Amino acid sequence: MYDLAVMWEWMAFSVRWLHVITAMAWIGASFYFIALDLMLKPNPALPEGAYGEEWEVHGGGFYHTVKYLVAPARMPEHLTWHKWQSYTTWLSGAALLMIIYWVGGELFLLDPTKADLALWQGILISGGSLTIGWLLYDQMCKSRLSERPTALMLLLFVILVAMSWGYNQIFTGRAALLHLGAFTATIMTANVFFQIMPNQRIVVEDLKAGRTPDAKYGKIAKVRSTHNNYLTLPVVFLMLSNHYPLAFGTQYSWIIASLIFLTGVTIRHYFNTMHATGKGPHWTWGVTVILMIVIAWLSSVRTGETWEDAEARALTPYEEKFASAAGFEEAYDTVLGNCSMCHAREPVYGTMKWAPKKVYLETPGDVARHADQIYLQAGISHAMPPPSAVQMDVEARQTIIAWVREVKGR
Numbered sequence: 001m002y003d004l005a006v007m008w009e010w011m012a013f014s015v016r017w018l019h020v021i022t023a024m025a026w027i028g029a030s031f032y033f034i035a036l037d038l039m040l041k042p043n044p045a046l047p048e049g050a051y052g053e054e055w056e057v058h059g060g061g062f063y064h065t066v067k068y069l070v071a072p073a074r075m076p077e078h079l080t081w082h083k084w085q086s087y088t089t090w091l092s093g094a095a096l097l098m099i100i101y102w103v104g105g106e107l108f109l110l111d112p113t114k115a116d117l118a119l120w121q122g123i124l125i126s127g128g129s130l131t132i133g134w135l136l137y138d139q140m141c142k143s144r145l146s147e148r149p150t151a152l153m154l155l156l157f158v159i160l161v162a163m164s165w166g167y168n169q170i171f172t173g174r175a176a177l178l179h180l181g182a183f184t185a186t187i188m189t190a191n192v193f194f195q196i197m198p199n200q201r202i203v204v205e206d207l208k209a210g211r212t213p214d215a216k217y218g219k220i221a222k223v224r225s226t227h228n229n230y231l232t233l234p235v236v237f238l239m240l241s242n243h244y245p246l247a248f249g250t251q252y253s254w255i256i257a258s259l260i261f262l263t264g265v266t267i268r269h270y271f272n273t274m275h276a277t278g279k280g281p282h283w284t285w286g287v288t289v290i291l292m293i294v295i296a297w298l299s300s301v302r303t304g305e306t307w308e309d310a311e312a313r314a315l316t317p318y319e320e321k322f323a324s325a326a327g328f329e330e331a332y333d334t335v336l337g338n339c340s341m342c343h344a345r346e347p348v349y350g351t352m353k354w355a356p357k358k359v360y361l362e363t364p365g366d367v368a369r370h371a372d373q374i375y376l377q378a379g380i381s382h383a384m385p386p387p388s389a390v391q392m393d394v395e396a397r398q399t400i401i402a403w404v405r406e407v408k409g410r
Contacts, residue, residue: 026085173248181238245358
């Protein structure tokens with residue numbers, strides 16, 4: 001039964017929900033501890049080995065936090081580890097990537113106008129590329145560059161720009177930005193799994209054995225945590241970008257993504273400085289605004305496949321499967337009459353200037369390519385078209401349902 005598509009959609013929704021929840025927990029903990037670390041104040045009365053303290057008030061109570069530069073003199077009886085937020089965020093994100101961009105790769109991952117790839121090739125590039133960033137970054141951190149943090153961050157930025165451009169050459173704009181976010185998030189989670197946590201375990205084992213822990217392990221963990229702090233905001237933007245075609249629906253999307261990493265640096269620099277000194281450098285907001293204006297300008301440049309190009313392009317095997325099915329002509333006419341006024345390369349409905357989510361439903365190839373989404377949005381559900389725009393009758397929706405089920409029922 002093709003209504004399994006409904007269950008699949010709900011599974012994707014559930015995994016996305018889990019991903020958002022765990023991401024909030026991870027980002028919240030990361031931001032809190034960076035802020036706490038920067039707000040620590042020295043106090044002569046602190047225990048031996050303590051670096052600083054901070055008093056906070058929240059929820060009707062007072063909290064007193066003390067940080068040890070290396071470790072306390074003895075192992076505390078209770079120790080809370082902050083790791084599962086990161087792991088669960090990455091695992092749920094990886095699952096979501098597989099559900100949407102691997103299983104749904106014919107629609108969301110591959111762009112036949114950019115590269116002639118089979119789905120398995122796209123999946124191989126998708127999964128394999130995520131490890132490249134971590135391997136390069138980890139080797140850089142272990143090299144002499146670790147002694148030059150600014151140069152290290154600049155080189156990481158160059159790698160991110162190169163990956164942004166590379167993804168945009170083969171994947172859809174939506175997939176390119178999402179994969180750049182996954183690429184960066186993989187570096188962040190790998191920092192936790194391969195560096196921060198192992199180093200902290202070494203310190204704990206030294207305490208248990210009565211040895212004095214080496215301060216270098218804490219320094220390594222702090223550097224990696226700081227890098228994660230500056231990468232967080234761009235990753236959030238990239239994960240949200242698939243909802244906004246102005247971000248991904250242009251040939252300059254790779255530049256937009258690159259500039260977003262710079263805004264992440266300026267914004268976090270403001271808050272990190274404010275936490276440390278009590279006053280943030282206001283020039284960072286001016287730079288951020290200028291960067292966002294440039295991004296908005298780049299997003300408005302109309303590029304991409306024209307209607308003539310789309311009409312002349314040969315159908316992919318996936319599109320041909322739906323276009324050759326019984327009931328396609330009736331469904332195609334239904335979509336043209338109810339959807340294409342908005343979902344056109346040059347929309348004619350109201351003051352709309354771009355198709356929602358850059359979904360085009362004009363040519364037979366367009367409609368065949370988006371068959372699954374049409375089925376869910378305008379067949380099974382009444383999400384589209386908006387009632388204020390078009391009143392789509394039950395018979396029209398049944399035409400769409402019958403056409404897609406004809407293909408899936410084969």
